[in-house]
Amino acid sequence: MNFSELGKVIEQLGKDRGIKKDVVIGAIEQAFLVTARKKYGIQGEFEARYNTDDGEVEIYQYKNVVDSVKDSIVEIGFDDAKELDEDCEIGDQLGIKIEDPRFSRVDIQTAKQIIFQKVRDAEREILFSEFKHREGDLVTGIVRRYERGNVIVDLGKADAILARKEIIYGETFKPGDRIQAYLSEVVMTNRGPEIRLSRTSPMFLVKLFEVEVPEIQDGTIEIKAAAREPGHRAKIAVWTEDRDIDPVGACVGMKGSRVQNIVNELQGEKIDIVKWHDEVEVFVKNALAPADITSINGNTEEKVLDVIVEEDQLSLAIGRRGQNVRLAAMLTGWKVNIISKSKLQEKVKFSVENLTQLEGVTEATAQVLIQSGIMSVVDLSATEADDLARFLDLSSEEAQKMIDTAAAGIESEEIANEPSEEAEIISASAVPSARMGMIAKESESTEEGDDDKFSEAEKRLREELAAFKLK
The missing domain is CATH 2.40.50.140 (Nucleic acid-binding proteins)
Incomplete structure (x- = not known):
């Protein structure tokens, strides 16, 4: 089958669409193979080959050489086979070229559809691999x-x-x-x-800084974490090993030129650049700037930070609608509680008054109990004797006696069970978001994972092609 323009089409597809010559030839061969099977029957065994020298698509039908032909589609007589190949023997399989297949217009249309589908699929694979x-x-x-x-x-x-x-x-x-x-x-x-x-991902912010700040591009400054509330406010934590370089100043740029370009790209989103630190207490203090922090207590097991601030610093620490504390939690990966110092002092005062109702509990003893997490008589009655003995440096018998006294006082209703005035000490609380925060976790997608995704996509594509060929 001679197609004078077929070679030119194959070359043109390779140049215009970047499809390899072998892929196009494979599509053509597959198309005419399917067409031949439809025309001559699926029982026969056929093969389509593209002859690059002549620009022909040659179709071969394979038949078994036998003495007596029972099915002419898959068998050929020995005498007829001898005329085609003198060396053939009974049991051999002979490939016979179909000189004039006489495909109908419908057959040609089917072949075209298969070729176009294969070319489209090849283009999809190229695009997928390029952008993946x-x-x-x-x-x-x-x-x-x-x-x-x-x-x-x-x-x-x-x-x-x-x-x-x-x-x-x-x-x-x-x-x-x-x-x-x-x-x-x-x-x-x-x-x-x-x-x-x-345009809302924290990684978009990171990439913009990489473009604007040469020190980040060359690795002198490293972005450790980023958090955003898109269109409103963002925080980014930077760090460098070089003590002679100020990472925050380098990211801000001369007269704020570098960060201003990013702010303009993000539609006026306010950006806080903070210095990263490996000690989380120092890091969260930087992240909550410009608020002045009085003290920070951390629970490593539960990853919770209690940040204590003065009353006049509450609004700065929390931020507008809680933005500052939320972004700080995203940035550090810890839950952050903002606690008013004055309210904390009131809470301690009420707890001391409640605990000193018990006989033998002085104000100093109550302070020790509060530091150990025992805030009321009810808490004391539920404490284990060994723990209480450790807190107050008592014997087990003395500790048990104090616990029994607390329990008896509650039952007799001689003392108030809880502090007379409950103070809510947590002014604001925020937990880290799953989507935003530490970029180390986002950017450390392994190459193996990418390869797996790519191979799975290829498999799905090939399965779809196989299903199409069988139709």
Whole structure:
């Protein structure tokens, strides 16, 4: 079968669409193989070959050489086989070239559809592999249109999706606008690779700093953590080994030029740049700036920090609608409780008054009990004797006697069970978000994971192609 233009088409597809010659030839051979099976019957064994020298697609039908032919589709008589190949013997399989297959218009149309489908699938694989390895990069594109609230962005070789939830609050785009975004994910769908962008991810903020600050690009300064409330406020923690370099000042730039460029890109989002520290108490103190912190108590097991501040520093520590404390929690990865010092003192005062109702409990003893977490007579009655003995440096008998006295006092209702005035000491509390925070965890996606995703996508694609061929 001679196709004078077939070789030119194959070459052109390779140049224009980047599809390898072998892929196009394989698509053509597969297409005519399927067409031959439909025309001559699926019982026969056929093979299609593309002859690069002649530009022909040659179709061969394989038959078994037998003495007596029972099925002419899969068998050929020995005498007839001898005329085609003198060396053949009974039991051999002989490939017979079909000189004129006489395909109908419908057959040719079927072959075209298969070729086009294979070419499209090859293009999808090329796009997927190209953009998959760009996950985590900053990309620039042109806005084309809106689809169901999502922005379709032209990246040159492919369109990407900037979902509505990934757009900074208040942002609007017009067709033709040039925008930057973070390439968060590339997934293979039934319609081909889907490239997903984000402008709300903390990693978008990180990538913008990498572009603006040369010291981050060359590794002199490292971004340890980032947290955002897109369109409102963000915090970023930086660190360097070089003691001669101020990491915060380098990121701010001369007269704030570097950070101002990023603020403009993020639609006026306020950015706090803080110095990272390996001691979480120091780090959270930096993260809560500009508030002055009185003291910090940490629970390592539960990853909770109680931050104590003066009354006039409460609003600064908490921030507008709790933004400051939320971002600090995201940045550190710890739960942060903001506690008013005056309210804490009131709480301690009420607890001392409650505990000193018991005979033998002095104010000094009550202070020791409070430091051990025993805030009331009820707490004391529920304490283990060995623990109480350790707290107050008593014998087990003396500790048990104090516990029994507390229990008897509660039962007889001679003393108040709880402090007379309960003070809520936690003014604000925030837990780290799963999506935002330490970037080390986000950026440390292993290469093995990427390879697995890529191989799974390839397998799905090949399974779909196989299913198409069988139809």
